Amino acid sequence: MAHILIVEARFYDHLNDLLLAGARAAIEAAGHSHETLTVPGALEVPGAIALADESGDYDAFVALGVVIRGETYHFEIVCNESARGIMDLTLSGLAIGNGILTVENEAQALARAEKEQLDKGGGAAAAALAMLDLRTRFVS
Numbered sequence: 001m002a003h004i005l006i007v008e009a010r011f012y013d014h015l016n017d018l019l020l021a022g023a024r025a026a027i028e029a030a031g032h033s034h035e036t037l038t039v040p041g042a043l044e045v046p047g048a049i050a051l052a053d054e055s056g057d058y059d060a061f062v063a064l065g066v067v068i069r070g071e072t073y074h075f076e077i078v079c080n081e082s083a084r085g086i087m088d089l090t091l092s093g094l095a096i097g098n099g100i101l102t103v104e105n106e107a108q109a110l111a112r113a114e115k116e117q118l119d120k121g122g123g124a125a126a127a128a129l130a131m132l133d134l135r136t137r138f139v140s
Ligand SMILES: Nc1c(NC[C@H](O)[C@H](O)[C@H](O)CO)[nH]c(=O)[nH]c1=O
Pocket: 009, 010, 011, 040, 041, 042, 043, 044, 065, 066, 067, 068, 069, 078
């Protein structure tokens, strides 16, 4: 059984609750355990994963959050830099699924966060487990 850390950027409570439900259901359906770490926003997710990995307590990570475009360029920064930070950690060998939504409005976020619709939380958990399988296969 693997132990998964879900790192959630809790910027929109109701949307995160939906993403968490999907991710947790997917992890439990696969027979694994999980715990959740909450950070303020998407920009803090890569650092939190890196710090948590230092503990050696986790086999894989699921990043969750919602970034909704506002009035300024900050949307691009938050989206691109959180994704880049997560990708850098992936390329360093961590098993991570990225379920940070980057959307134009709340309606788009809801459709993607709800388990009964696009279930991006569950999809990110599945991706993390797939990467863990690869890590187990290729890294002794
Ligand atoms: N606007 C959103 C943010 N912004 C906050 C940043 O992620 C970060 O926490 C802040 O800049 C302090 O370092 N974060 C989200 O997750 N979603 C947003 O819509």
